[in-house]
Amino acid sequence: MSFPTRIIPSSQEIWTQGEAEDTRYYIPLYDYPNDRTTSEMVLTVPAKWITISNGQLLSVKDEADGTKTWDWKQSEPLSTYLLTAVAGDFVEREDSWRGIPLRYVVPRGEESKIEPTFARTKEMLDLFSNKLGVPYPWAQYAQTAVDDFVAGGMENTSATTVSVRDLVNPKLAPELRIGDDVVISHELAHQWFGDLVTCKDWANLWLNEGFATYFEHYWLEQHYGADEADYTFWRDQSRWFAQKRLFSVPLMTRDFTDSTQYDGNVYTKAGWILRMLREQLGDDDFFRGLHQYLVANRGQNVVAADLQRAIEQATSINVDRFFHQWVDGAGAPQFQIQYNYDDKSHQVTLNVAQTQKIEGSVGIFDVPVEIEIATASASHTYPVEITEASQSFQFPADGPPLMVVFDKGDKILKSVDFKRDPALLAYQLKHGSTAPDRADAAFALSAARDNPAAIAALSDAALHDPFWGVRVEALKALGQIRGAAAEIPVVAALDDEKPWVREIAVRTLAAFRDDPNVAPKLTTIAAGDSSYRVRAAALRALADVKAANAFDVLTAAVSSDSPDGVLRDAALGGFGPLGDTRAVPILTEWSAPGKPVNSREEAIGAMAELDKGNQAITQALLSYLHDTHFDLRTAAIISLGARGDTSAIAPLEEMRKNGDLTMGEGPFIDAALSILKARPAAK
Numbered sequence: 001m002s003f004p005t006r007i008i009p010s011s012q013e014i015w016t017q018g019e020a021e022d023t024r025y026y027i028p029l030y031d032y033p034n035d036r037t038t039s040e041m042v043l044t045v046p047a048k049w050i051t052i053s054n055g056q057l058l059s060v061k062d063e064a065d066g067t068k069t070w071d072w073k074q075s076e077p078l079s080t081y082l083l084t085a086v087a088g089d090f091v092e093r094e095d096s097w098r099g100i101p102l103r104y105v106v107p108r109g110e111e112s113k114i115e116p117t118f119a120r121t122k123e124m125l126d127l128f129s130n131k132l133g134v135p136y137p138w139a140q141y142a143q144t145a146v147d148d149f150v151a152g153g154m155e156n157t158s159a160t161t162v163s164v165r166d167l168v169n170p171k172l173a174p175e176l177r178i179g180d181d182v183v184i185s186h187e188l189a190h191q192w193f194g195d196l197v198t199c200k201d202w203a204n205l206w207l208n209e210g211f212a213t214y215f216e217h218y219w220l221e222q223h224y225g226a227d228e229a230d231y232t233f234w235r236d237q238s239r240w241f242a243q244k245r246l247f248s249v250p251l252m253t254r255d256f257t258d259s260t261q262y263d264g265n266v267y268t269k270a271g272w273i274l275r276m277l278r279e280q281l282g283d284d285d286f287f288r289g290l291h292q293y294l295v296a297n298r299g300q301n302v303v304a305a306d307l308q309r310a311i312e313q314a315t316s317i318n319v320d321r322f323f324h325q326w327v328d329g330a331g332a333p334q335f336q337i338q339y340n341y342d343d344k345s346h347q348v349t350l351n352v353a354q355t356q357k358i359e360g361s362v363g364i365f366d367v368p369v370e371i372e373i374a375t376a377s378a379s380h381t382y383p384v385e386i387t388e389a390s391q392s393f394q395f396p397a398d399g400p401p402l403m404v405v406f407d408k409g410d411k412i413l414k415s416v417d418f419k420r421d422p423a424l425l426a427y428q429l430k431h432g433s434t435a436p437d438r439a440d441a442a443f444a445l446s447a448a449r450d451n452p453a454a455i456a457a458l459s460d461a462a463l464h465d466p467f468w469g470v471r472v473e474a475l476k477a478l479g480q481i482r483g484a485a486a487e488i489p490v491v492a493a494l495d496d497e498k499p500w501v502r503e504i505a506v507r508t509l510a511a512f513r514d515d516p517n518v519a520p521k522l523t524t525i526a527a528g529d530s531s532y533r534v535r536a537a538a539l540r541a542l543a544d545v546k547a548a549n550a551f552d553v554l555t556a557a558v559s560s561d562s563p564d565g566v567l568r569d570a571a572l573g574g575f576g577p578l579g580d581t582r583a584v585p586i587l588t589e590w591s592a593p594g595k596p597v598n599s600r601e602e603a604i605g606a607m608a609e610l611d612k613g614n615q616a617i618t619q620a621l622l623s624y625l626h627d628t629h630f631d632l633r634t635a636a637i638i639s640l641g642a643r644g645d646t647s648a649i650a651p652l653e654e655m656r657k658n659g660d661l662t663m664g665e666g667p668f669i670d671a672a673l674s675i676l677k678a679r680p681a682a683k
């Protein structure tokens with residue numbers, strides 16, 4: 001991003017974004033993380049504007065010409081990518097925590113969203129300060145929501161910037177499971193990990209992002225319960241493995257361009273590594289190590305060895321092997337598991353093989369796991385250490401196992417190929433003691449075909465598991481299995497008390513599209529569920545099943561009234577999979593400048609799928625490559641790739657070359673170009 005080449009004349013705000021190396025575009029400086037400075041930001045703005053910057057607000061002075069000058073001073077040195085200046089026609093709400101001013105700042109008109117978005121900030125400040133033994137270290141904590149931001153949030157020292165798109169509408173708050181807590185806790189954790197102690201170079205970026213990701217989950221665990229955190233890690237794990245490109249790349253790498261260092265390794269995998277570290281050290285030693293790391297390196301720039309040293313000093317536990325395989329190395333163990341039970345010796349033999357390809361920085365892993373074996377009489381858990389490519393373990397069992405769980409509680413980042421009889425999986429789904437164990441069983445049962453016992457177990461879990469995440473996984477598995485018997489519990493789950501479970505039930509119902517009752521059910525839900533997110537999911541599902549009435553229902557929803565336009569946006573997005581060319585004028589209208597950004601983004605995405613020979617649509621998408629909104633430029637790039645009109649190649653190549661790209665745009669253009677170039681030429 002270059003500042004200030006892109007000026008939006010109608011905009012009522014100014015903001016900077018420093019990370020990674022863009023502060024140099026408005027202040028002449030060295031601009032790399034390993035340089036720290038104090039700062040003073042003097043900002044003269046229209047009288048009704050508010051400004052936010054790092055540190056302490058020293059004064060606000062009235063000027064003779066009717067403007068005001070704000071003077072901000074940051075006394076403790078910070079890395080220059082963490083400098084910030086925000087100014088605009090904002091509304092501010094002030095609060096305080098242990099004598100430190102808290103500021104919640106939003107664009108005028110968004111005031112009602114302050115409370116539902118930021119209300120838990122003080123609890124997070126308490127939790128992180130107390131657990132780390134290092135109180136929140138800065139003179140203020142401001143959180144400012146700006147339009148059209150280029151990131152989910154940015155942890156500028158003492159003055160986080162977030163996007164207005166993160167703000168929680170009070171009318172939607174009850175149906176959002178955790179509000180915007182992921183972003184709020186992530187950026188707050190950065191105030192210690194990233195701001196107080198800062199990575200020395202981008203190769204060590206995981207020391208910033210891994211901790212921020214970890215503390216999102218830690219907040220979930222402490223505030224919403226361990227199941228929430230464990231289930232989030234469980235989903236993160238499969239998402240990380242799905243991004244195959246990341247597997248062979250070490251956590252610490254210098255091989256990146258175009259902001260690709262901000263990938264799933266430094267966030268997801270690094271968060272997982274800290275989960276494993278806590279698990280292996282135990283709670284007391286883990287937090288003792290983090291305390292030492294923060295105290296010893298306060299105000300300094302760090303590399304991974306500084307974290308390792310702090311942990312070893314604070315705990316006297318050698319973590320060399322752990323750091324070598326997870327931090328210096330790449331990949332994760334990919335296990336193939338097989339067991340048999342010997343009725344004579346009353347023994348279970350578990351054969352464990354690591355099947356990951358050993359090459360480059362990927363080696364054989366050394367990991368502790370727990371094996372749980374349940375028989376008719378009892379359940380026992382055995383800790384074992386896996387250190388080799390292939391190992392066998394023997395466990396006593398007083399009868400044939402009803403359940404064999406490998407890595408109970410999902411404590412190790414790994415993939416597992418472990419074929420078991422559906423009866424064992426059904427038992428695990430019912431009796432597994434942790435949410436990941438039951439979710440694993442639900443997922444594995446999705447492969448069972450023509451098995452009434454599997455459907456019965458999934459049905460029971462979908463409707464009765466105490467944790468909503470397992471109910472969701474059971475529903476998804478039933479959607480994979482399909483058929484009349486699997487549909488019954490999915491329909492029953494449309495009455496789940498939690499909107500986020502009903503939403504999945506609605507989406508899953510689309511898998512049963514051959515049933516003529518599905519479309520009428522979805523139509524009823526789209527019109528009348530008590531939750532907007534469920535109604536939005538029903539609109540989308542009507543499009544997915546290409547219901548006869550879908551065009552009319554979606555068209556009506558476009559002109560309906562809902563908080564933040566969530567129903568309208570779901571309908572606009574649904575026109576893509578519906579593929580009805582009558583939607584072209586609607587999408588053209590709603591993709592155009594002047595409409596709300598979320599609506600435009602949905603319309604631009606849907607345009608990829610419609611009337612593929614229609615050059616006017618391609619031309620409209622090409623015009624959005626130069627839109628003032630970052631998100632819409634990105635949406636247009638993706639949509640042009642998906643649309644497959646090769647006439648977009650030249651304009652995309654021109655955009656790639658001209659150099660004025662916002663962070664992360666380059667890889668999106670490359671991806672679109674590679675799709676388009678793989679197609680036979682138009683004509």
Ligand SMILES: [Zn+2]
Pocket residue numbers: 155186190208209212
């Ligand atoms: Zn971050």
